[in-house]
Amino acid sequence: MTSIIFDLDGTLIDSAPDIHAGIAKLLQEEGLAPLDLATVQSFIGNGVPVLIERVMQHCFGSVDPARRDSFIARFMAHYNAAPTALTRLYPGVKGALVQLQDEGHAIGLCTNKPAAISGAILTGLDVAQHFRAIIGGDSVGAKKPDPAPLHAAVEALGGGKAIYVGDSEIDATAAAAARLPFLLYTEGYRKRPVAEIAHLDSFADFRRLPALVTAVAAKAAEAAPQ
Numbered sequence: 001m002t003s004i005i006f007d008l009d010g011t012l013i014d015s016a017p018d019i020h021a022g023i024a025k026l027l028q029e030e031g032l033a034p035l036d037l038a039t040v041q042s043f044i045g046n047g048v049p050v051l052i053e054r055v056m057q058h059c060f061g062s063v064d065p066a067r068r069d070s071f072i073a074r075f076m077a078h079y080n081a082a083p084t085a086l087t088r089l090y091p092g093v094k095g096a097l098v099q100l101q102d103e104g105h106a107i108g109l110c111t112n113k114p115a116a117i118s119g120a121i122l123t124g125l126d127v128a129q130h131f132r133a134i135i136g137g138d139s140v141g142a143k144k145p146d147p148a149p150l151h152a153a154v155e156a157l158g159g160g161k162a163i164y165v166g167d168s169e170i171d172a173t174a175a176a177a178a179r180l181p182f183l184l185y186t187e188g189y190r191k192r193p194v195a196e197i198a199h200l201d202s203f204a205d206f207r208r209l210p211a212l213v214t215a216v217a218a219k220a221a222e223a224a225p226q
């Protein structure tokens with residue numbers, strides 16, 4: 001048994017369209033035109049406060065600390081009202097989760113998104129039943145690339161061997177800091193070429209993931225026989 005810990009945005013789900021829509025509603029309240037989807041997608045990955053700071057920097061050329069918290073709260077209200085209106089699981093995710101669970105692996109989530117809305121999204125997309133632990137950006141007082149959220153996820157899943165699966169530079173850095181093998185999903189929101197992101201292996205199709213997990217687990221068992 002290995003614990004398989006997943007990132008959320010850009011890994012299990014393509015959430016950028018709903019995040020884009022929430023930002024558009026916020027900007028509309030400010031009398032501003034929406035940003036394009038690619039711009040908003042490039043702002044995702046470090047959690048909601050950083051997302052909003054990037055939007056403010058982009059739109060106003062600076063981050064006004066007096067308005068930041070209100071922007072965060074208003075965006076979250078818009079986003080939380082319809083977090084799965086446009087959001088979809090990437091192809092093959094559901095099948096991979098079912099297979100990994102059937103093979104006896106414990107499955108967890110480690111995202112920089114707030115934990116409560118992350119759980120609601122997993123429920124809305126009918127995959128929450130596969131997850132034994134959810135660690136969000138507000139769960140442990142630190143966000144990825146700090147390794148603390150990954151340590152918390154490993155612990156919540158029983159503290160044994162674990163693998164992290166994510167889509168971004170932030171995930172790769174967090175996994176390295178937590179000393180976890182990292183599998184990179186290449187079709188998410190990474191900013192750099194795959195070759196420039198540290199990873200043990202990569203995949204573009206979730207149907208390949210269970211076999212990759214088996215290979216990584218076998219190698220780990222060889223390296224450290226028990």
Ligand SMILES: O=C(O)COP(=O)(O)O
Binds near residue numbers: 007047110111113
């Ligand atoms: O930036 C966010 O809020 C979440 O992003 P993540 O699920 O990729 O960690």
Ligand SMILES: [Mg+2]
Binds near residue numbers: 011
């Ligand atoms: Mg991600």
